Amino acid sequence: MKIIRYQDSSGAINYAAETSDGAFRIEGDLFGDYSVTEEAADVAKLLAPVDPEIILCIGLNYKFHAEESGMPAPERPVLFVKGRNALQHPGDPIEIPTKLASHKVDYECELAVVIGKACKNVSKEDALDYVLGYTCANDVSARDWQIEWGGSQWTRGKTFDTFAPLGPRLVTSDEIGDPNALKIKTILNGETVQDWNTNDMIFSVAEIVAFLSGSTTLLAGTVIITGTPHGVGMARKPPLWLKSGDEVTIEIEKIGQLTNPVINEA
Numbered sequence: 512m513k514i515i516r517y518q519d520s521s522g523a524i525n526y527a528a529e530t531s532d533g534a535f536r537i538e539g540d541l542f543g544d545y546s547v548t549e550e551a552a553d554v555a556k557l558l559a560p561v562d563p564e565i566i567l568c569i570g571l572n573y574k575f576h577a578e579e580s581g582m583p584a585p586e587r588p589v590l591f592v593k594g595r596n597a598l599q600h601p602g603d604p605i606e607i608p609t610k611l612a613s614h615k616v617d618y619e620c621e622l623a624v625v626i627g628k629a630c631k632n633v634s635k636e637d638a639l640d641y642v643l644g645y646t647c648a649n650d651v652s653a654r655d656w657q658i659e660w661g662g663s664q665w666t667r668g669k670t671f672d673t674f675a676p677l678g679p680r681l682v683t684s685d686e687i688g689d690p691n692a693l694k695i696k697t698i699l700n701g702e703t704v705q706d707w708n709t710n711d712m713i714f715s716v717a718e719i720v721a722f723l724s725g726s727t728t729l730l731a732g733t734v735i736i737t738g739t740p741h742g743v744g745m746a747r748k749p750p751l752w753l754k755s756g757d758e759v760t761i762e763i764e765k766i767g768q769l770t771n772p773v774i775n776e777a
Contacts, residue, residue, distance in 0.1 A: 512528055512547075512644075512682075512683045512685075512686065513528065513529040513530075513680050513681070513682050513683075513686070514526055514527070514528055514529070514537070514541070514560060514644070514680060514681040514682075514683070515527050515529055515534060515552070515554070515557060515558075515560060515679070515680050515681075516557075516558045516559065516560045516561065516562075516681075517534075517552060517554040517555070517556060517557055517558055518554075518555050518556040518558060519552075519553040519554070519555055520553050520555045521553075524558065525537070525552065526541055526545075527552035527554070528547045529680060533551055533552075534551065534552035534554060535547050535548055535549060535550060535551060535552060536548050536550045536551075536552050541561075541643075542627060542628065542643070542731035542732055556600070557600065557601050557602065557678065557679060558600045558601075558678075559598055559599065559600050559601070559676070559677040559678050560625075560646050560677060560678055560679070560680055560681035561625055561646075561677070561681065561732055561734060562595075562598065562732075563595065563598070563625075563732050563733060563734040564595060564730065564732065564733070565592060565594075565595070565730075565733055565734075566592065566593040566594075566595070566597065566598070566675055566734045566735075566736065567590060567592060567723055567729075567733065567734070567735045567736070568590070568591050568592065568593055568650060568669065568735075568736045569588050569589060569590065569714070569719055569735070569736065569737050569738045570585075570589040570590075570591060570665065570738060571584070571585050571589050571713070571738065572585075572588065572589070572712050572713050572714055572719075572737060572738025572739075573707070573711045573712060573713065573738050573739060573740045573741065574711050574713060575707070575711060575740060575741035576738070576739055576740055576741045576743065577713070578741070579741045579742075579743070579746040580745075580746065584713050585713065587722065588714050588718070588719055588722050588723070590723070591664070591665040591666050591669055592666060592670070593650075593666075593669055593670045593674065593675045593736075594670045596670070596672055597669075597670045597671065597672060597673065597674040597675035598675050598676075598677065599673040599674075599675060599676040599677070599771060600676070600677075600678065601676070601677075601678035601679040601769055601770065601771070602770065602771065602772075603673070603676075603771060604673065604771060604772045604773060604774040605649070605651055605673050605674070605676065605753065605759065605771050605772070605773045605774075606671070606672060606673045606773075606774055606775065606776040606777075607753065607754070607755060607773065607774070607775045607776060608653060608671050608776050609775055609776040610776060611656070611671075613653035613654075613655050613656055613668075613671075614655060614752065615653060615654040615655040615745070615750070615752050616651065616652070616653050616654075616752055616753040616773075617651070617652045617653075617654050617743050617744040617745050617752065617753065618649060618651065618697050618699060618704070618705075618743065618744060618753060618759050619649060619650035619651070619652060619697075619705075619739035619743055620647070620648075620649065620695050620696060620697040620705050620739055620740070620761040620762075620763070621647075621648040621649070621650045621695075621736040621737055621738060621739050621761075622645060622647075622648070622690060622693065622695060622709055622716070622736070622737050622763060623645060623646045623647065623648035623677055623734055623735065623736045623737070624642055624645055624690070624716055624719070624720065624734070624735040624736075624737060625642065625643045625644050625645065625646065625681060625732070625733075625734055626641055626642060626643065626720075626729045626730070626731055626732065626733040626734075626735070627641060627642060627643025627644070627731060628641055628643075628731050629728055629729065629730050629731050630720075630724050630728070630729050631724050631726075631727065631728045631729070632724055632725060632726065633720065633721055633724045634721060635715075635717045635718050635721040636717075638716075638717040638718075638720035638721045638724070639684065639690075639716065639717050639720070641720065641724075641729070642684050642690075642716070642720065643681070643683060643684065643731075644681045644682050644683040644684055644686075644687065645681070645682055645684070645687050645690060645763075645766060646677055646678060646679075646680065646681050646682070646766060646769075647677070647678060647679070647761040647762070647763050647766055647767070647768070647769035648675065648676065648677050648734075648736045648761065648769075649675070649676040649697075649759060649761050649769065649771065650669070650674075650675070650736055650739060651669075651671075651673070651674040651675070651676070651753075652668055652669055652674070653667075653668040653669075653671060653674075654668065654745050655668070656668035657669060672776075675736075676761075676769055676771045677734065677769070678769045679767055679768065679769055680766065680767060682765060682766050686765065687765055687766075688765075690709060690715075690716040691709050691710050691712055691715050691716060692708070692709065692710055693708065693709045693763055693764040693765060693766075694706075694707075694708055694762075694763070694764040695707055695708065695709055695740060695761075695762070695763050695764070696761075696762045696763075697742070697759065697760070697761055697762075698759070698760040698762060699751070699753075699757060699758075699759055699760075700757055700758055701758075704742050704744070704751065705739070705740055705741070705742035705743070706740075706742070707740035707741065707742070708740075709737075711740055712737065712738060713738075716737060719735060719737055720735065723735065753773050754773065755773055755774050755775045756772075756773065756774075757772070757773040758770060758771070758772050758773070759771055759772075759773065
């Protein structure tokens with residue numbers, strides 16, 4: 512199933528199932544019992560497909576990206592966190608920080624995993640049973656704050672407002688099949704700048720879920736973003752940084768396109 516989250520003309524927030532005949536409102540709890548109604552969805556504004564309490568992020572998880580970054584492949588998944596404040600909707604702008612200014616803001620196409628039911632200490636073999644579905648993510652990164660001024664941790668450069676666009680839809684696991692066999696790309700101002708496949712992940716989606724659930728409860732609705740392939744702006748010569756007026760599209764096979772304009776923080 513393809514699921515969208517939206518605001519209707521009255522301001523209420525709902526979920527809907529996308530079909531070949533249109534979008535139809537969902538009743539109930541997306542992470543529990545729900546049903547698809549025959550009521551056409553009144554979509555006034557498309558929202559990020561989930562509103563997570565936490566976004567867990569995996570770094571350096573593609574072989575060629577680790578190489579272009581000049582860093583060895585990690586022995587275990589590298590974890591950092593984005594705050595809920597960083598969430599951004601499809602079509603809404605990514606803001607270049609100006610108060611705590613950054614001059615090195617980068618794009619990163621990523622496959623996002625949405626946990627469907629709480630889990631802890633799950634095995635790799637069972638891990639995907641706890642996944643509701645997948646969406647597109649852009650792990651926007653202020654490289655100066657991440658690498659130069661972040662005090663040896665990444666979170667400051669990763670969790671500015673609007674630095675976690677998600678969307679445009681959530682596609683349930685049954686329609687995705689193997690999450691480590693999907694084409695993934697970034698298109699910047701009409702030019703493809705990343706173009707690879709999730710089969711290049713160092714740690715598979717199942718391995719990531721199993722690792723993150725170790726001695727840790729992953730609550731329903733948790734979003735996990737799983738790393739980016741090579742081609743990031745930081746690694747280009749000369750570097751390619753986002754600027755006001757740009758438009759960034761993340762495209763993942765079977766999911767679709769997530770597009771956001773770029774502006775300067777007011």
